[in-house]
Amino acid sequence: MELVDIVLSLIFLSILMSLGSSRLLQLIRVMSFQGVLVPLVPILIAPQYQPMSLSTAFASLMLLIKGVLIPLMLWVAWRKIAIRREVEPLIGYNASLIAGLAMILFSVFISSQLHLVMDRPGSSLLLPCAITTIGAGFFLLMARRKAITQIIGYLMLENGIYLTGAALAGHAQTHYVVEFGILLDLLVGVMIMGIILHRINTTYDDIDTAFLKELKD
Amino acid sequence: MLELVFIIPYLIGIVAFFSPVMIGRVLIVTTGIIEFALACMAAWSSRLPAATFYFTASPEGCLVLLVTTFLFLIIGLYTLFYLVETDMPREHIFNGCLLFFLGAMAMVAVSDHLVILWVAIEATTLTSAPLILLYHSKGSLEATWKYVLICSVGIALALLGTFFITLAMEIGSIKVPLTFSSLKEAAAGMDKLWLKAGFIFIMVGYGTKMGLAPMHTWLPDAHGESPSPVSALLSGALLNCAFLGIFKSYTILSAAGMHEWAGNLLVGFGLFSMLIASVFMIIQEDYKRLFAYSSIENMGIIAVGIGIGGLAGLGAMVHLVHHSLLKAALFLSTGNILFGYGTKEIRQVGGMARLLPMTFISFTCGFAGISGFPPFGLFVSELLIIFGAFQNHSFFTAASFIFMLILIFAGISKHFIRMTFAKGEAKLIRKERLGRVFPVFILLATSILLSLWLPEPLRQTILKTVSQI
Numbered sequence: 111m112e113l114v115d116i117v118l119s120l121i122f123l124s125i126l127m128s129l130g131s132s133r134l135l136q137l138i139r140v141m142s143f144q145g146v147l148v149p150l151v152p153i154l155i156a157p158q159y160q161p162m163s164l165s166t167a168f169a170s171l172m173l174l175i176k177g178v179l180i181p182l183m184l185w186v187a188w189r190k191i192a193i194r195r196e197v198e199p200l201i202g203y204n205a206s207l208i209a210g211l212a213m214i215l216f217s218v219f220i221s222s223q224l225h226l227v228m229d230r231p232g233s234s235l236l237l238p239c240a241i242t243t244i245g246a247g248f249f250l251l252m253a254r255r256k257a258i259t260q261i262i263g264y265l266m267l268e269n270g271i272y273l274t275g276a277a278l279a280g281h282a283q284t285h286y287v288v289e290f291g292i293l294l295d296l297l298v299g300v301m302i303m304g305i306i307l308h309r310i311n312t313t314y315d316d317i318d319t320a321f322l323k324e325l326k327d
Numbered sequence: 328m329l330e331l332v333f334i335i336p337y338l339i340g341i342v343a344f345f346s347p348v349m350i351g352r353v354l355i356v357t358t359g360i361i362e363f364a365l366a367c368m369a370a371w372s373s374r375l376p377a378a379t380f381y382f383t384a385s386p387e388g389c390l391v392l393l394v395t396t397f398l399f400l401i402i403g404l405y406t407l408f409y410l411v412e413t414d415m416p417r418e419h420i421f422n423g424c425l426l427f428f429l430g431a432m433a434m435v436a437v438s439d440h441l442v443i444l445w446v447a448i449e450a451t452t453l454t455s456a457p458l459i460l461l462y463h464s465k466g467s468l469e470a471t472w473k474y475v476l477i478c479s480v481g482i483a484l485a486l487l488g489t490f491f492i493t494l495a496m497e498i499g500s501i502k503v504p505l506t507f508s509s510l511k512e513a514a515a516g517m518d519k520l521w522l523k524a525g526f527i528f529i530m531v532g533y534g535t536k537m538g539l540a541p542m543h544t545w546l547p548d549a550h551g552e553s554p555s556p557v558s559a560l561l562s563g564a565l566l567n568c569a570f571l572g573i574f575k576s577y578t579i580l581s582a583a584g585m586h587e588w589a590g591n592l593l594v595g596f597g598l599f600s601m602l603i604a605s606v607f608m609i610i611q612e613d614y615k616r617l618f619a620y621s622s623i624e625n626m627g628i629i630a631v632g633i634g635i636g637g638l639a640g641l642g643a644m645v646h647l648v649h650h651s652l653l654k655a656a657l658f659l660s661t662g663n664i665l666f667g668y669g670t671k672e673i674r675q676v677g678g679m680a681r682l683l684p685m686t687f688i689s690f691t692c693g694f695a696g697i698s699g700f701p702p703f704g705l706f707v708s709e710l711l712i713i714f715g716a717f718q719n720h721s722f723f724t725a726a727s728f729i730f731m732l733i734l735i736f737a738g739i740s741k742h743f744i745r746m747t748f749a750k751g752e753a754k755l756i757r758k759e760r761l762g763r764v765f766p767v768f769i770l771l772a773t774s775i776l777l778s779l780w781l782p783e784p785l786r787q788t789i790l791k792t793v794s795q796i
Contacts, residue, residue, distance in 0.1 A: 264479060271487050279493040291446035298453050299479055306460060306472050313468060325469050325548045327607050
């Protein structure tokens, strides 16, 4: 069994754990766990491992941002939230877990239908994992009521798209300037969402997205 | 160096962030002048070569850059007088972010690399979010949250679409840099299926930012709740930048010979946006939201024009220029109305002809322009799109296009007459000032001027843009 398969299986596990989490803190921990795993994937599927290369440096930077910095910002936001710290799902935890399993099956089916020839290690699990992560991100965006869980859903969606990029794009197209730009956008985006979250919390005493009902036609 | 067009606003933005508000206000106008000069240099003489292969001065980029920087200059002048009369909380953040926002938009206009374009478009969302948030009202909070979340998720899908395009390159074993200019040449060898899939995702992703229905839900909120100069910039400049993302991708598909398929997709989204906008405009009660829906309509018109191609494509590019000028003029006028009456409700506002005479004139001209009356440019562009549709034998498109324009005219004129001539409940709380009115007249005059006489370099830029599709 390849090392990358173990990492991808752990990402599958993190998806299911995030769908089943009932406490916000637990959800943030799961996201941190996933943020550590995702940057490892491109290194593990590279033809050969070079410890002192630019790709390793970039992966460690990404690990620092996705695994440490962003979860830390979410944790700070969590600390400031008033009493209710449950996730408050619109769709229950068991139903979410079943939906997660269905998503995994569906993505395996889709990936097998695409007939993409890829002669890299981890190829059998990489694409299903990427598609499931995207699906689970959308699921968290829609099926959870708190604004903070929507940020987490967005992060997971972004992780999924990053994995898709790793699966689909060849290494010839990797420019670290470009990838750094994406990462910077993500970081600033989460920071701004965190600021808005703080405002929402001080204005409404809660971060329930039910507040999003004033503006309409 | 072409990169200066976005490096300069970023640097000056940092200065404005840390300097007193008075200096910040002056810096906004100064940057506007510098940027407009740079944009002219890039478009007129192409004396600004790019230092890296990530950027290039493409004709469509130069067109959007010219429109953006010109609008920024005029809106900057308006802001100068606007900020004197408002208590903007934390104004240094406002000044800094306004300049960062300009930098991000300029970066969109000059980027050639697919992912750099994505990074720049996402940066426009992030730099403009604080501008909407600053007012602290519950409405602006909700609007900003929707704006950031919906646009970020939407744009994330565009990144997925970009990865699909790299896959299409890899399957076709094309070894060129991931830039629009080189992909256009290599387009014929790319895998058709994945190119299509990529375009659908890019269309949905950047379409969210451009305000195409049904992904437009953030737009009326964000445009309605932000301060008026920001609404004018969002509507007149930002939507064009998102459109640029779609247009550039469309040129790749066009070069690959999938002109018709992608064009139909654009026409479909465009007509649907016009339909949604016309319905919501008739029942609208808030005049800023009314013009936000009008932006959705006009983005739909541009998408329809590009999708049909030929004469209609030319019409779409002319439409883009004039819509930006007129819509910015209208949003700045609504800013003056909001200043005068202190309410955004159409029902409360009345008797503008007597109470705010100069604003009345600018608002009337803006209304005439946006409804497509001559001598304003939208008359020409809408006519061109209709001719193009007939030339292309798309009679259904032409018929629904005309029908929707009539519906929208009915919607706007109903509210317009209510606001200008009928009696309203709201009392005048602040008189109009010349400083807040003359920038609006500059915008209107530019639109008239450009529909009578198009400077040769600008004409060449538009023609070169259209020749790509």
